[in-house]
Amino acid sequence: MSRFNETAKNWDAHPRRLLQAEKIFNAIEKKVKLNKTMHVLDIGTGTGLLLMHFITKVKKITGIDNSEGMLQILKEKAEKTHVDNIDFLLFDADKDNLSENRYDLAVSSMTFHHIENIENFLKKIRKSLKSGGKICIGDLETEDGSFHSNPDESIKHLGFDKNKFAEKMKKAGFKNISVETVFEVKKPEKKYPIFLAYGEK
Numbered sequence: 001m002s003r004f005n006e007t008a009k010n011w012d013a014h015p016r017r018l019l020q021a022e023k024i025f026n027a028i029e030k031k032v033k034l035n036k037t038m039h040v041l042d043i044g045t046g047t048g049l050l051l052m053h054f055i056t057k058v059k060k061i062t063g064i065d066n067s068e069g070m071l072q073i074l075k076e077k078a079e080k081t082h083v084d085n086i087d088f089l090l091f092d093a094d095k096d097n098l099s100e101n102r103y104d105l106a107v108s109s110m111t112f113h114h115i116e117n118i119e120n121f122l123k124k125i126r127k128s129l130k131s132g133g134k135i136c137i138g139d140l141e142t143e144d145g146s147f148h149s150n151p152d153e154s155i156k157h158l159g160f161d162k163n164k165f166a167e168k169m170k171k172a173g174f175k176n177i178s179v180e181t182v183f184e185v186k187k188p189e190k191k192y193p194i195f196l197a198y199g200e201k
């Protein structure tokens, strides 16, 4: 069973995670003017902590994740709150393909360090965007392995160097790229900077 199927039920009980998603959403809103015609793709949507910020601001959000447990919690939340502009898809970024020319914006919060083949997946995302579509990825900057208290095989990268991440986006074909620190996660023993990577198709 994946770490995320196990932690799904208590995922939202940690205020730090809610704050991370909110900060990443705020950084996305500074980069992209959201509107009611947009179809947004949320990669590694989990329990929807980032996705939920979009529901009143865009037309539709598709959340994709490879953990059934996380998606189940998101489905229950959507049913309880009668949200009807989201859909969900069990999807593995390292194995599955996305529909082409479908989304106006692809977003992600704290998921890319769990994806093995970043370059390949960035290419798939670019193909899935409509012409002029945008990508906004929030994730950890390079860290020493202390961010996760129970590290396991789900962690494929100890964060990312911002310049190297920008290079990967460039190789995948994105334009007008920026990768900037947007806030720091404060844990008792350390601070962990989080970047927002932005690009256009």
Ligand SMILES: C[S@@+](CC[C@H](N)C(=O)[O-])C[C@H]1O[C@@H](n2cnc3c(N)ncnc32)[C@H](O)[C@@H]1O
Pocket: 004, 017, 021, 043, 044, 045, 046, 047, 048, 049, 050, 064, 065, 066, 067, 070, 091, 092, 093, 094, 108, 109, 110, 111, 114, 115, 116
């Ligand atoms: C740290 S959680 C972040 C969840 C959510 N975005 C948030 O901010 O709370 C990472 C999420 O990515 C998902 N994930 C990990 N590897 C994945 C992969 N290869 N393909 C799709 N989703 C993946 C996990 O199941 C988990 O829900």
